[in-house]
Amino acid sequence: MSDTLLDIENLSTWIDAGREPVRAVDGLSLTVQRGETFALLGESGCGKSITALSIMRLLPDAGRVVDGRISLGDTDLLQLSEARMRTIRGARIGMIFQEPMLSLNPVLTIGAQIVEVIERHTRVRADEAKRKARELLDSVGVPDAERRLTEFPFQLSGGLRQRVMIAMSLACEPELLIADEPTTALDVTIQAQVLELLRELQRRRGMSMLLITHDLGVVAQTAHRVGVMYAGQIVETAPCEDFFRAAQHPYSRKLFASLPSVGKRGQALSVIGGNVPSLAQTFEGCRFVDRCDYAQPECRSIVPTLVATAGGRAVRCHYYSGVLGTEGLPRAGADGTNGTSSASAAAVGSEHMAPGTEALLAVSDLRVHFPIHRGLLRRVVGYVRAVDGVSLSIPAGRTLALVGESGCGKTTVGKGILQLLPPTGGEVRFDGVDLASLSASALRARRRDLQIVFQDPYASLNPRMRVNEIIEEGMSALRVGDTPEQRAGRIDALLKEVGLDPASKSRYPHEFSGGQRQRIAIARALAVEPKLIVCDEPTSALDVSVQAQILNLLLDLQRRHGIAYLFITHNMGVVEFLAHEVAVMYLGRVVEQGSVEEVFAGPRHPYTRALLSAVPVPDPQARREVLRIPGDLPSPVSPPKGCHFNPRCPHAFEQCRSDFPAERKVSPNHGVRCHLYDESGREVAR
Template structure:
């Protein structure tokens, strides 16, 4: 075995106590093997990874156990010796690239540090290696990106830079903490293919931490399910996906959104992971378990081997829980498909590129280049596409947070482009946005009650005396307790913060919500809660959604209509069932084929796109997709395709379809 972890116990100092975040876990990883750690936020997965690298924060403590890599006890090494192992023998892709990258160093300098220290590369040889690494992880225009700083990159690009830094030292063991969470499906497929290839070429072992069961199905050889600091199930890939044994594992599978569950309430796991200061004496999952028995609350279960290589830590001896039929959403209002709440026509957002001392404009970034779409009351339009294609810019331009260069945005017949001051604020009562990162979008110095009441007061959504009652009603509506009013954002979990962001958006009773990746960083169980909430609010209030996402499982479950975006333009749009079941544009076909599915039989027929996504600062002539399209012809390189109607509700911009 390359890596052996035995009875590892990690904790965090809290006053005179040390609260255990990882309580006695053991596992092994062989060369060329991927071991996946799966579980909800707060279960100790990232703490395990930090402990293996000996990168725990100041309050972190290694309480006991051993970590052996190639026979060397890492916990016994001096810190100076450990620095020689990090980056060279073992490397880590961190979950939060924005906080892991140095904001005052260029991308090239940060990759170069690894190459210089561990491989002895410098100068032209190092730069060539850097360019190659950036190309491998799918970054367009790598020569320019090497000299840029992290703040100039999108979230997906920062994650790819982190992966490039981790791979630069050619490590034997790679610890990947949610390595593809912020990436779209095509880049995710590219990264996973790259990691799998490096594994074969180098015999690299991998500890993969993720909450995406599709990624687990594609990458893992063995899986460990973690809950409240303990491993509760360890199985091979085949056993895990065919016969999950632990009630917690089964609940994770039941919470997955998919097209077969459309219109029904997703299964959720009640309650939350217990806090470190209040771990129960018996089974830690007992309070949330549908199979709980008296013995579960009295003593912690021992490991038992269900089948060879498949171990489970559970008193319950059953195999699968009886499936309960999920209730349907009650829709009290008739959804109109003919009336148009939002109409966007030929929307363009071009950002100037300025250079020189006088900052003269030398070009433009065509972030959004002629987008047209409509949303009807009570319906959900999913806007999908790769990172950097302009999805979030469209959402912000609708609210006039970014001034459009040209085009029209009409909400219930009223033109929004060009509105200012009081008139714009009045319109924003009807149009609100849920941002991708709820923690960054909530003011850390304000209590939750003040955050929600701020919007009500600013847009005069309720009389001043009624604001406190309105805030409490909103919190109840999104499933948060009354005492949340007096607490701060940092006191809540990621899923709870997203509920707060939804409550803030709903505070002014909008008719349309722009949801920018609201579930991208959430566990499947918390994601199910948020999706149920959004569906419930739509059924009760008739609110419409523009749902920006790269998660096609969410699109299948939630969306009525789908628009596919590539390099600033819509290339295909129609009803969800039309686009997802019969995609006509080669780009849509490639996107759908790249989606990792949580099944053993997933991955067949994957379309691997050649080349890289072009820079929006210099889009290709003709069809923007032609440099990567397997069906491109001469006409594709000469002129942009006209809109072709496949049906009354399904349209594609493609010469091949015509």
């Protein structure tokens, strides 16, 4: 087969940890054709990255390839000496890592690093190599390449750094490019640019690409073929279009069902119960059996193999292999509404109280500035205007989503509302009381009503405290419950409410998985019976299936207790799924605000439009035209004059550069701050 570039056969990679080795990759076979993009899809810990590192032979010390064959063209990579392997790395296989910040050497210029790669693998003169480096930067769309060559990594933004990484990995025109979560650390607008670049480079150079990702949207936008990994094995491979049209393996179907989207609004998301099994064991049946809705006794006793089905697909499931027939999964419950969650979960939205009711939280013109100190006397020389005049209001029992890219000040708004950061100006009225004006003791009493759930479930729980101590802390500080017995009873009830076993209350956080930890964090916030919870990206550190569980839980709690949420996120699918209203932030200011339906159906602000168009959609048919916005987020130390978006806005004109637009009402529930619209909200022709 001359068109097969990469051929992995029965690869097994073990990682040593303790008594039993972890079989991180266990009998994986895949092929990547020349000129093809193959996406390896899977949740964290399923062995995607270990597969990539096995191909590059860059495994950590504890890892070893114990079995299998990896061939690149005619070369058997596992048989090569380390010295020969070095001539393959970079020259025939390029690799892009997730974190562009960590992959570039901070003390060398960009040019030096690219030239080094070129000189390592090809025999060219120094000035020739330099010229080539410039061409490479040009080809990956780095503006002003000549100057960039002499700059250091810290002078570049995240998106540019990732472009430089791509340029470096392309330096010797590799036949295969391995991209390990290339856009996970980037914002959606930058992600869209990088994905487009990868797609175009791949087409132009005819190279093959192994794309490793957990994001169905990214797969749909870039891949030709997909391989789904679960617990160290490939469970399904299929051409991209077919996969998105009709996934075959129960796990793949569940992944689709647990994605939040507008279509699933008002119902509970399907969840995958249980956890990924420990890989430090030998399996006697299907690895997915404990979490599968279709499991049969045969699934526990017979290990399934990857069987080819029609249309170049393959799937590792007994429903296709002949053990339970070859027809595929039974239709019933194919979209998995029979998960563990109650199907009766909140019908979000309309039947709730109408907008315009008394606002529970009213924020007006909130400003949070951080002073910059310089010199011996620590004089204030300027301010970081993290939040610069934000107004929001949330009625009781409703959800307002605050969206925007990293660095726009979303989290600071949340902390400013909670008075965790002292606001520089503006008002935060809760139940009609201005929180900033309260004395320390009055504010403490108020803290019962406002709570927060953080993004990182690993940093938000003190590792030295037991679960019950963690939950009790807030209760005892705010005097909820009179006696220790009452509190203990309440802790049990809370744990049950968030779906944890009360018997686990005397354990330490490290014994729980990420999703369970997030549940503990939610229970801690609930313990003091708040009326409003600020959710600061509560699901962005979690896998899709776990994210679905947490979103269901949050919806369920809102329905039962009428809690209002300020939901800070950058995931538009989540916003569509659970928010009533949305506010789009850009550089410390809200640029567009309104009900989710209206804003998503008809975004008015150029930034909102670009943001929404950049979100990758898990549907290969729907490759939308991405509205590109050039440049990067300006520094909040010296924001642009006038409308903050004007340097990047394709429609900017005189007025945009001089004054910040007032809010224009497009409809009663939809406001936008843009000079393109007149007082009545109609678009002004220019």
